[in-house]
Amino acid sequence: MKLLFNFLAVILFFLDNGVSSVYTDRVSVVEGDSVTLCNDIKINKDDDIKWYFNSTRIAKITGDQSEICTDVQCKERFRDRLKLDHQTGSLTIMNTRITDSGDYRQEIIRSSTDSSKIFSVSAYGVFADERDKSVMEGKSVTLDPGETKNPNYLMRWYFYDIIIAEITGDQSKICTDDRCEERFRDRLKLDHQTGSLTITDTRTTDSGDYKLQISSRNSSCSITTMKRFSVSVTFPDSDLSAAAVAGIVVAVILLVAAAVAAGVVNYRRRSHTLVQQNVSNTYS
Numbered sequence: 001m002k003l004l005f006n007f008l009a010v011i012l013f014f015l016d017n018g019v020s021s022v023y024t025d026r027v028s029v030v031e032g033d034s035v036t037l038c039n040d041i042k043i044n045k046d047d048d049i050k051w052y053f054n055s056t057r058i059a060k061i062t063g064d065q066s067e068i069c070t071d072v073q074c075k076e077r078f079r080d081r082l083k084l085d086h087q088t089g090s091l092t093i094m095n096t097r098i099t100d101s102g103d104y105r106q107e108i109i110r111s112s113t114d115s116s117k118i119f120s121v122s123a124y125g126v127f128a129d130e131r132d133k134s135v136m137e138g139k140s141v142t143l144d145p146g147e148t149k150n151p152n153y154l155m156r157w158y159f160y161d162i163i164i165a166e167i168t169g170d171q172s173k174i175c176t177d178d179r180c181e182e183r184f185r186d187r188l189k190l191d192h193q194t195g196s197l198t199i200t201d202t203r204t205t206d207s208g209d210y211k212l213q214i215s216s217r218n219s220s221c222s223i224t225t226m227k228r229f230s231v232s233v234t235f236p237d238s239d240l241s242a243a244a245v246a247g248i249v250v251a252v253i254l255l256v257a258a259a260v261a262a263g264v265v266n267y268r269r270r271s272h273t274l275v276q277q278n279v280s281n282t283y284s
């Protein structure tokens with residue numbers, strides 16, 4: 001499914017660049033993740049910025065003022081999930097839903113020239129178990145972004161707000177933060193090809209939210225997605241109880257077998273005595 005999306009994205013990319021003259025960026029996002037739509041144009045103080053979703057205006061920046069969702073329909077659709085950045089003019093859609101799919105158009109209005117850019121967003125679902133990992137304490141767990149790595153991407157892994165790993169081009173860094181060292185010392189592995197993160201020798205304190213931020217490294221403001229993963233490290237207690245259950249089952253089987261064996265012996269012994277008695281009766 002993901003491959004198909006990537007494939008389509010590539011085809012659409014070439015179509016866009018080859019045939020159409022409309023400046024459009026295709027953005028794929030997984031339901032629940034956040035996406036920041038940003039144009040790599042330096043924003044001036046006097047610029048007016050308007051954001052449209054499928055041709056309905058959803059946000060506006062004029063000077064120091066900003067407005068998000070002025071009509072009921074927009075409020076119902078996005079509620080508190082939109083964020084504007086004054087500095088960059090970017091729009092962030094948080095906790096995306098499949099129904100957020102559509103065209104987001106940014107208009108930058110300035111006295112000299114206006115510019116307009118369309119971000120075509122497709123939000124799609126993902127199986128929960130790809131993102132919500134449960135692991136027994138001591139085992140390893142791998143968080144896989146399911147992306148085709150692009151050398152121009154900056155990938156940054158977070159555990160809550162702590163940066164724990166980073167890939168830029170062919171460079172990668174793990175645990176440059178003291179808080180990361182304290183928590184994960186020597187227990188993180190990064191796959192340079194896929195960007196996937198492995199936590200080895202897990203502890204229950206590793207449970208929680210992991211996030212992967214992916215953006216284009218060369219521009220000051222680029223389309224940025226924030227992928228959310230959740231890890232739950234379970235106590236080996238459940239492992240012990242599984243062993244205990246197995247032990248009980250074996251014990252019961254042995255008991256039943258012993259009882260059956262004893263029963264058979266008893267029955268044989270009794271029938272044997274009966275026969276003997278019969279025999280002695282006939283001859284007496």
Ligand SMILES: *[C@@H]1O[C@H](CO)[C@@H](O)[C@H](O)[C@H]1NC(C)=O
Nearest residue numbers: 053054077099100101102103
């Ligand atoms: C927005 O446009 C897209 C693409 O045309 C369409 O699939 C989607 O249903 C539209 N959404 C709304 C709410 O109009």
Ligand SMILES: *[C@@H]1O[C@H](CO)[C@@H](O)[C@H](O)[C@H]1NC(C)=O
Nearest residue numbers: 151152168169216217218219
């Ligand atoms: C990105 O930046 C690197 C240097 O940091 C440069 O070599 C490369 O050409 C840039 N790529 C683009 C697409 O601008």
